[in-house]
Amino acid sequence: MRRSDPNRVTLAQLQRRSSRTSEDVDEGATPTLRDLAEALSFSPDDGRIWLGDQRMVLWRSSTFGSLRAELIARLGQEQARSLLTRVGYAAGARDAELVRRTWPDSDPVNAFHAGPQMHKLGGIVRPEAIAFEFDIARGSFHAEFWWHDSSEDDEHIAAFGIGTEPACWMQTGYASGYASAFMGKFIVYREIECRATGAGACRLVGRPADEWEDPELDQHYFAPELSAAGIRRSLAEPAIAASARSRSLAPAARSEQQSALVGISSSFSAARHLIERVAPTPATVLFSGPSGAGKELFAQTLHAISPRAAAPFVAVNCAAIPDTLIEAELFGVERGAFTGASSSRAGRFERAQGGTLFLDEIASLSFFAQGKLLRALQERRIERVGGSREIAVDVRVVAATNVDLRTEVRAGRFREDLFFRLNVFPIALPPLKERRDDIPLLMEAFLRRYGEQYGRRVAGFTPRAVQALLQYDFPGNVRELQNLIERGVIMAGPDEPIDVVHLFRGGEMGAPHGLSPGPDGRLTEQVAGVASRAPRTQVGEPDAELYRDALVAARYNVSAAARALGLTRAQMSYRLGRLGLI
Numbered sequence: 087m088r089r090s091d092p093n094r095v096t097l098a099q100l101q102r103r104s105s106r107t108s109e110d111v112d113e114g115a116t117p118t119l120r121d122l123a124e125a126l127s128f129s130p131d132d133g134r135i136w137l138g139d140q141r142m143v144l145w146r147s148s149t150f151g152s153l154r155a156e157l158i159a160r161l162g163q164e165q166a167r168s169l170l171t172r173v174g175y176a177a178g179a180r181d182a183e184l185v186r187r188t189w190p191d192s193d194p195v196n197a198f199h200a201g202p203q204m205h206k207l208g209g210i211v212r213p214e215a216i217a218f219e220f221d222i223a224r225g226s227f228h229a230e231f232w233w234h235d236s237s238e239d240d241e242h243i244a245a246f247g248i249g250t251e252p253a254c255w256m257q258t259g260y261a262s263g264y265a266s267a268f269m270g271k272f273i274v275y276r277e278i279e280c281r282a283t284g285a286g287a288c289r290l291v292g293r294p295a296d297e298w299e300d301p302e303l304d305q306h307y308f309a310p311e312l313s314a315a316g317i318r319r320s321l322a323e324p325a326i327a328a329s330a331r332s333r334s335l336a337p338a339a340r341s342e343q344q345s346a347l348v349g350i351s352s353s354f355s356a357a358r359h360l361i362e363r364v365a366p367t368p369a370t371v372l373f374s375g376p377s378g379a380g381k382e383l384f385a386q387t388l389h390a391i392s393p394r395a396a397a398p399f400v401a402v403n404c405a406a407i408p409d410t411l412i413e414a415e416l417f418g419v420e421r422g423a424f425t426g427a428s429s430s431r432a433g434r435f436e437r438a439q440g441g442t443l444f445l446d447e448i449a450s451l452s453f454f455a456q457g458k459l460l461r462a463l464q465e466r467r468i469e470r471v472g473g474s475r476e477i478a479v480d481v482r483v484v485a486a487t488n489v490d491l492r493t494e495v496r497a498g499r500f501r502e503d504l505f506f507r508l509n510v511f512p513i514a515l516p517p518l519k520e521r522r523d524d525i526p527l528l529m530e531a532f533l534r535r536y537g538e539q540y541g542r543r544v545a546g547f548t549p550r551a552v553q554a555l556l557q558y559d560f561p562g563n564v565r566e567l568q569n570l571i572e573r574g575v576i577m578a579g580p581d582e583p584i585d586v587v588h589l590f591r592g593g594e595m596g597a598p599h600g601l602s603p604g605p606d607g608r609l610t611e612q613v614a615g616v617a618s619r620a621p622r623t624q625v626g627e628p629d630a631e632l633y634r635d636a637l638v639a640a641r642y643n644v645s646a647a648a649r650a651l652g653l654t655r656a657q658m659s660y661r662l663g664r665l666g667l668i
């Protein structure tokens with residue numbers, strides 16, 4: 087095949103170019119090891135070290151070794167490994183974000199290669215690529231590395247000698263986090279050989295989480311299960327996290343819950359740990375966090391892993407029910423209590439008998455309804471509206487709020503006594519922008535869910551779409567991400583990766599792609615309206631050959647050529663114009 091002749095390049099061949107391998111790494115292209123090193127700056131006068139805009143610290147490998155040894159002694163090997171894996175994951179995901187932000191125009195293969203380089207720059211380990219190949223648009227990934235002279239192994243061996251298990255836990259987490267944030271999909275590395283088990287060097291293999299034969303193995307470390315001994319039984323199927331497992335789940339209702347409760351970030355893990363602790367008790371739980379952060383899903387999961395799992399879970403959105411009706415809704419009504427009450431009916435409290443009552447947006451309850459609720463919580467008895475007999479209720483109340491209840495109390499809008507009744511076990515759920523490490527996992531989980539739901543095979547996202555999603559601020563939190571991906575699955579054509587235009591379509595984002603001066607004064611392309619962290623693609627030195635090939639292969643149909651490259655027509659025209667090709 088004469089690949090040098092642009093006339094011979096077909097669209098299919100061009101599309102295949104989106105698959106990149108270790109052989110494409112150009113050591114001279116950005117970001118080089120030197121570029122990465124230049125991002126590191128020491129500012130000794132004010133006691134700071136920076137990597138880009140992230141503060142770093144320089145500490146002894148042996149300090150890490152002592153911390154690690156103490157974690158193992160305190161928590162046991164499994165828990166310590168899980169913790170270090172997740173901490174490493176977060177570091178890797180953040181480095182991927184840093185590379186993406188600092189060198190938005192770098193070729194994907196070099197951007198990926200920067201991960202191992204950062205590891206090396208940090209003095210942590212010296213990775214050597216055996217081979218890797220990935221295709222972001224198709225979601226395929228395979229990588230193998232040698233790791234030489236791992237610092238984590240040095241510390242492990244110094245403390246525990248040679249053993250039977252690999253020991254580069256934080257480093258494996260780092261590689262997984264970097265690759266996941268790079269791909270927009272959960273990638274899991276495993277250490278197949280390790281110096282801590284007597285091998286000469288460590289060998290790492292990375293694949294999409296669901297392509298490993300026994301995904302539970304990794305789930306164990308990356309997203310430890312809700313594992314309290316007593317609740318394992320009730321957990322036989324239900325509500326745990328980790329997309330790795332979702333493939334084996336058929337029932338739609340369940341996977342709905344399961345695939346939404348996905349995460350690996352420290353704040354997410356902390357919230358999960360808390361529901362695990364409180365689930366076996368009857369204690370009242372108060373979730374706080376912005377809308378769309380997943381409060382109801384957490385509440386459902388709490389119910390599913392509690393001893394009440396077999397009884398009903400009843401949810402009430404207090405803001406959605408008018409003041410005049412809330413009392414009847416919660417406590418039920420006796421016939422003739424008021425005009426229109428033509429028959430007696432049970433309220434939500436009674437319907438949740440033996441189970442869990444979830445009261446969302448609790449702050450919107452009227453002062454009067456708050457008093458009735460307080461009484462029900464104190465006495466464990468309710469009275470229907472217009473009734474005279476008391477009904478005993480055995481209900482666990484889980485409340486949620488997206489406003490600060492203490493502020494409401496101070497403002498005189500919320501009863502202090504009720505606040506203290508509810509605030510027995512508070513759990514805060516952070517906004518999605520504060521748990522960005524979870525975005526790739528959520529993207530993958532929603533892509534799978536809506537792909538199945540709509541019967542569409544959507545392999546993945548374009549690199550630009552991954553970049554946009556990982557940098558967007560998500561004012562609507564997980565729910566907004568979920569909506570965007572549902573929309574993307576609907577909009578993308580058959581076997582076409584989801585692109586920015588499929589995602590950010592609504593008025594809320596504005597039409598993508600205008601040009602504006604970037605911080606360095608150069609014109610940069612950006613998705614209009616995508617908040618402060620708008621993804622920016624610098625129009626740097628585009629690969630003229632690539633555009634020309636695409637244009638020729640598409641017989642000078644600019645739209646078709648743009649599609650082949652995953653660009654909008656406007657972008658394509660702009661670039662072709664710049665290159666003098668049209």
Ligand code: ZN
Pocket residue numbers: 236239252253254277279280281282288
């Ligand atoms: Zn190792």
